[in-house]
Amino acid sequence: MVTIYDRRPGISRRDLLKRGGAAGVGALLVISGTAVISQQDAWGLETTALKPETMATLIQMARDVYPHDQVPDKYYAIAVKSHDEAAAKDAAHKDLIEKGVADLDQRSGAGGYRGLGWEEERVKVLRQIEETPFFQAIRGGLVVGLYNQKEVWPIFGYEGESYSKGGYIARGFDDIEWL
Amino acid sequence: MAAPYDLNDDSVVVIIGSGAGGGTLGSELAQKGIDTVILEAGPRVEYDAFVNDEWDSFGQLAWKDMRTTGGTWRVAKDFPNLPAWIVKAVGGSTTHWAGASLRFQEHEFKTLTHYGKIEGASLLDWPISLADLEPYYAKAEDRMGVTRTNGIEGLPGNNNFKIMKAGADKLGYKDCHTGNMAINSAERDGRNFCQQTGFCFQGCKWGAKWSTLYSEIPKGEATGKLEVRPNAQAVKIEHDASGKVTGVTYADKDGKLSTQKARIVAVAGNSIESPRLLLNSASSMFPNGLANSSGQVGKNYMRHTTGSVYAIFDKPVHFYRGTTMAGIIRDEAKHDTSRGFAGGYELETLALGVPFMAAFLDPGAWGRSFTTALDHYDHMAGMWIVGEDMPRDVNAVTLDPAAKDAFGMPVAHVSFTDHANDEAMRNHAYRQGAALYDAVGATRTFPTPPYPSTHNLGTNRMSDKPSEGVVNKFGQAHDIKNLFVSDGSQFTTGGAENPTLTIVSLAIRQADYIAQEMSAKNI
Numbered sequence: 001m002v003t004i005y006d007r008r009p010g011i012s013r014r015d016l017l018k019r020g021g022a023a024g025v026g027a028l029l030v031i032s033g034t035a036v037i038s039q040q041d042a043w044g045l046e047t048t049a050l051k052p053e054t055m056a057t058l059i060q061m062a063r064d065v066y067p068h069d070q071v072p073d074k075y076y077a078i079a080v081k082s083h084d085e086a087a088a089k090d091a092a093h094k095d096l097i098e099k100g101v102a103d104l105d106q107r108s109g110a111g112g113y114r115g116l117g118w119e120e121e122r123v124k125v126l127r128q129i130e131e132t133p134f135f136q137a138i139r140g141g142l143v144v145g146l147y148n149q150k151e152v153w154p155i156f157g158y159e160g161e162s163y164s165k166g167g168y169i170a171r172g173f174d175d176i177e178w179l
Numbered sequence: 180m181a182a183p184y185d186l187n188d189d190s191v192v193v194i195i196g197s198g199a200g201g202g203t204l205g206s207e208l209a210q211k212g213i214d215t216v217i218l219e220a221g222p223r224v225e226y227d228a229f230v231n232d233e234w235d236s237f238g239q240l241a242w243k244d245m246r247t248t249g250g251t252w253r254v255a256k257d258f259p260n261l262p263a264w265i266v267k268a269v270g271g272s273t274t275h276w277a278g279a280s281l282r283f284q285e286h287e288f289k290t291l292t293h294y295g296k297i298e299g300a301s302l303l304d305w306p307i308s309l310a311d312l313e314p315y316y317a318k319a320e321d322r323m324g325v326t327r328t329n330g331i332e333g334l335p336g337n338n339n340f341k342i343m344k345a346g347a348d349k350l351g352y353k354d355c356h357t358g359n360m361a362i363n364s365a366e367r368d369g370r371n372f373c374q375q376t377g378f379c380f381q382g383c384k385w386g387a388k389w390s391t392l393y394s395e396i397p398k399g400e401a402t403g404k405l406e407v408r409p410n411a412q413a414v415k416i417e418h419d420a421s422g423k424v425t426g427v428t429y430a431d432k433d434g435k436l437s438t439q440k441a442r443i444v445a446v447a448g449n450s451i452e453s454p455r456l457l458l459n460s461a462s463s464m465f466p467n468g469l470a471n472s473s474g475q476v477g478k479n480y481m482r483h484t485t486g487s488v489y490a491i492f493d494k495p496v497h498f499y500r501g502t503t504m505a506g507i508i509r510d511e512a513k514h515d516t517s518r519g520f521a522g523g524y525e526l527e528t529l530a531l532g533v534p535f536m537a538a539f540l541d542p543g544a545w546g547r548s549f550t551t552a553l554d555h556y557d558h559m560a561g562m563w564i565v566g567e568d569m570p571r572d573v574n575a576v577t578l579d580p581a582a583k584d585a586f587g588m589p590v591a592h593v594s595f596t597d598h599a600n601d602e603a604m605r606n607h608a609y610r611q612g613a614a615l616y617d618a619v620g621a622t623r624t625f626p627t628p629p630y631p632s633t634h635n636l637g638t639n640r641m642s643d644k645p646s647e648g649v650v651n652k653f654g655q656a657h658d659i660k661n662l663f664v665s666d667g668s669q670f671t672t673g674g675a676e677n678p679t680l681t682i683v684s685l686a687i688r689q690a691d692y693i694a695q696e697m698s699a700k701n702i
């Protein structure tokens with residue numbers, strides 16, 4: 001096996017897998033005042049321009065667009081947070097997001113988008129709107145918003161910056177043993 | 180040290196662009212005692228300031244100014260304003276490049292002769308042969324410290340290479356090794372050796388990889404005959420009533436315009452900006468743009484037939500560790516039409532970090548089919564396809580009729596549509612790449628579409644006859660004696676090989692020619 005060097009203290013791969021695996025989906029997110037709160041992982045996200053319900057739906061939608069079961073909700077929340085910031089500055093953006101989420105809820109039946117229990121059901125709704133500017137704004141933003149978070153890289157086994165550690169010349173650039 | 184030249188000094192050679200072509204030419208001329216000014220649109224970022232971070236590095240070095248796209252290539256849909264990944268900084272794309280340094284094969288200089296006429300392609304023989312370029316290839320390899328030449332050892336193979344090699348052996352490929360890389364395997368030319376950091380595309384912080392930024396340009400500057408002027412973006416090449424070029428008007432970073440007078444002008448802004456500048460320099464005397472009596476400026480835009488194959492294994496690989504591209508299979512580079520296409524391709528190892536993998540694996544894709552690929556990122560191996568594409572009239576860099584840059588100049592519109600030969604080649608390479616990984620136990624493979632172009636070629640092609648191209652066999656404009664093209668846009672056809680070694684060799688050869696013509700008072 002290859003060796004993992006310099007793991008960040010505190011988030012071992014196994015820990016993340018455990019946390020992510022148990023976290024499930026948006027049902028565990030609670031709306032309180034202007035915030036979305038994850039009781040299980042002890043984090044909260046205050047919204048300023050978007051409704052907190054909208055933010056909770058965006059977090060669920062982000063996970064359904066780029067589902068990684070081992071990535072906790074927190075990182076999806078960080079990834080879509082920029083839409084709240086953009087909405088605060090730009091009424092058109094706020095409108096795009098609020099209307100997009102309302103449309104999503106309406107297409108999802110009585111319980112709304114977050115009320116659909118299976119990812120498959122939610123994805124079916126997303127497929128209906130995947131060409132819309134709303135969907136493309138969310139998906140497009142996630143490509144950098146989610147995958148460029150340094151904190152998620154270790155979850156995928158990517159070690160990031162390596163110059164300060166002297167490269168991989170003595171840290172396993174050629175350590176494959178199973179071939 | 181670097182000589183500052185006066186704007187009115189009309190004895191200097193002015194070079195536009197400091198990358199593989201321009202940086203090499205400038206340094207060569209200065210070392211021959213010729214006064215030279217390089218105008219570089221981007222900033223000067225020294226190698227200790229490079230960052231091991233894909234998007235941050237892109238922000239630091241890449242050309243991000245507006246461009247537009249057309250044609251049926253997928254890049255136009257996924258990245259409509261980013262047709263190419265090239266650099267805007269001193270050193271040009273030799274800061275981001277991976278270092279693969281291959282000579283063209285003999286037949287690739289004479290494709291019309293060897294492939295015959297191909298419908299929908301504008302094949303043409305180069306006005307030079309491999310024999311003409313061989314002495315310059317030898318000089319360039321020595322200058323750049325290319326591994327497996329000049330007694331320089333190959334680089335050690337990383338995990339990604341070991342998988343490629345195991346698969347190559349299983350498929351019966353014979354010509355597979357860690358490449359001819361302009362990356363030091365041992366200290367050389369005052370530069371460190373490769374520490375296997377794995378960020379070759381983000382600029383080598385160790386200086387182990389050759390770049391005009393820290394290899395060629397400082398040597399030119401040390402003569403006192405070379406001035407590199409950063410943040411100086413050429414907007415127009417000026418000429419006089421006799422049709423000779425007389426100087427270059429450029430904008431500094433605040434948009435202030437100045438004109439640097441010149442005895443000779445050499446254009447080396449890479450194959451999108453070079454034709455754009457010639458077209459933007461149109462005048463009443465040259466209404467279709469400078470050096471464009473043939474109508475060929477901007478035509479025959481080539482980008483190599485590329486694509487990638489990634490594969491997932493049931494065990495870890497960590498392919499991002501170590502050199503990005505030090506691994507090659509050359510068996511498919513030959514011209515052998517029994518495969519169903521003309522020309523050939525190389526297979527080279529490639530790794531991207533998580534941020535770029537997410538952006539480029541299957542742009543626009545979402546859902547589990549996409550995300551389960553990334554879930555196994557540390558179990559991935561990858562290779563890049565680089566093959567000869569067909570030059571086509573319809574593939575062209577033109578001036579966008581509407582969009583303008585910060586200085587009010589029309590931006591480049593880059594249009595590209597694959598030729599059927601390109602598609603047949605790419606599909607063949609996808610199959611071979613997948614078969615190779617399957618042979619070593621891949622559980623899933625991904626035929627990944629081409630990225631924004633890193634190899635941009637052919638838009639000021641070299642030709643024997645003035646009616647068929649823009650420049651002669653020395654890169655000198657057919658129409659204007661004291662105007663040269665010194666970058667990859669000179670390529671008549673693209674070959675299967677990564678282009679930089681050929682660009683550098685042509686620049687060294689051109690420097691000899693310019694010096695000779697200057698002393699003969701011909702220019």
Ligand SMILES: Cc1cc2nc3c(=O)[nH]c(=O)nc-3n(C[C@H](O)[C@H](O)[C@H](O)COP(=O)(O)OP(=O)(O)OC[C@H]3O[C@@H](n4cnc5c(N)ncnc54)[C@H](O)[C@@H]3O)c2cc1C
Nearest residue numbers: 196198199200220271272277278279413448666677678679
């Ligand atoms: C990620 C990546 C990996 C690559 N890997 C390889 C490889 O392994 N092997 C290989 O052979 N090639 C590789 N290449 C390609 C290689 O970098 C280019 O082929 C080569 O650098 C092109 O040389 P050039 O002189 O034509 O242009 P560049 O090196 O791009 O230089 C052009 C310069 O001109 C400047 N410029 C443009 N317009 C103006 C203007 N109007 N005024 C002033 N300055 C201007 C630009 O800012 C730039 O600095 C790679 C490229 C990239 C992006």
Ligand code: SF4
Nearest residue numbers: 373374376377379383
């Ligand atoms: S892998 Fe080697 S050549 Fe590439 S950036 Fe690191 S030290 Fe430089």
